[in-house]
Amino acid sequence: MHIEQDVSLLAHNTFGLPAVAHTLVRIGSDADVRRVVDHPTLGRSPKFVLGGGSNVVLTRDIEAVVLKIEVGGLRIVERREDAVIVEAGAGVGWHELVAWTLDQGEPGLENMALIPGTVGAAPVQNIGAYGLEMADRFESLDAVDLVTGRSVTLDRAACRFGYRDSVFKQALAGKSVITRVRLRLPRPWRPVLDYLDLQRRMAETGHSADPALGPVPDARTLFDWVVAIRRAKLPDPAVIGNAGSFFKNPVVTPEQCRDIITRDPHLVHYPMDDGNYKLAAGWLIDACGWKGKSVGAAAVYEKQALVLVNRGGARGAEVMTLARAIQESVYGRFGIRLEPEPVVV
Structure with a gap:
């Protein structure tokens, strides 16, 4: 178990968003986790588990003890x-x-x-x-x-x-x-x-x-x-910050799917085993005109509307402002609420 203080997480999240972990513990084994649990101070503190940082949007510094899994x-x-x-x-x-x-x-x-x-x-x-x-x-x-x-x-x-x-x-x-x-x-x-x-x-x-x-x-x-x-x-996170697909593909009933197709016959949709349909979130976002649009340094990737990117120097608040605007736009046109895939902190 290795404990560090005031660690920048800029290089530990693929979106490249600025945040600081006040306490970061590098975990290399089950025993390291038990040492954290038994620690007189760390054991009582809230914990935040961090792997490769590819599915997280950091909007603030992390007060919880960050467990960096290695x-x-x-x-x-x-x-x-x-x-x-x-x-x-x-x-x-x-x-x-x-x-x-x-x-x-x-x-x-x-x-x-x-x-x-x-x-x-x-x-x-x-x-x-x-x-x-x-x-x-x-x-x-x-x-x-x-x-x-x-x-x-x-x-x-x-x-x-x-x-x-x-x-x-x-x-x-x-x-x-x-x-x-x-x-x-x-x-x-x-x-x-x-x-x-x-x-x-x-x-x-x-x-x-x-x-x-x-x-x-x-x-x-x-x-x-x-x-x-x-x-x-998809953009390479090493070149342009992103967390991959930002929204889940929504699942709708056959009736909802037919209703949308009546208005938008080119809707990209896939039948599921349970009879419902999975809609392509990227298509919904693109249909609302978001591809390439930005809020500050956060933007919708021009090649794939499902991916939000960091054009350089973006903060988590900008990413979430853009995400909420997209959600409102898609709901206004299709009546579908998009759910983010990444964990927002």
Whole structure:
């Protein structure tokens, strides 16, 4: 456990927003978390868990004790006939894990390549992309209770995963620290190719989901496609500050979807297994004319309306002013309330 005082968080959030952690503790193990819990001063203080800072909007300095999660380690736990179980420390970069599994010859995560952030943050948000969610590959995780200091192991049911949601954003918010995550890579491997952008790539390259019609893309090819698609659509946080997709894609009833299509027939929407429809938040925002617009140094990315960016020197208040203006605009036109994905502090 390493304790630091008055630490700038500018380099610890991908939006590049200014804020200071009055106390920051670097966590490298379960034991470090227990040391914080048992500490005479830190143990009684509020806690704020920080991974890669890719899903947070900092609007002020942090009075709570910031737990900077840096637990490392990558390993294959078990190879079974039906699956391979891999484990990663919570401080490992998510994309690093995806690339590592492929290097080990163990596919299954390639659709989620290049998602920013750490492995420990992935279950909190139930991250997902290109037809796959982390919950689809989840096995279990280890966490430490911030009140008792006890280590617990949670399975998928206990995590209560939902669309960009989990028990860690609900009942366990601020009450535990994830230290390790285990993922289940199914065998035999089957490519997930339902997403429109991937289908376009197959058409362009002569690949097919049906081996009778053309070669089926392997996992490394899918990985390369996803990386290329994301880089073409989304800004690199190392170049321009952002937190990825800023709003969740709203879910509506069939009646709501039909009502909007009556007025806006080009609405981008996707049927869900439960009969409802997921709407493309980026399309809603773009339809309201927000692409490229700004509030101070905070702006809507000109290539993807779902992403808000820091043009340089933006503050968290500017980002949230822009976000609220977008929410009001979308609600005024479509009657849909957009919900931010990042945690606002």
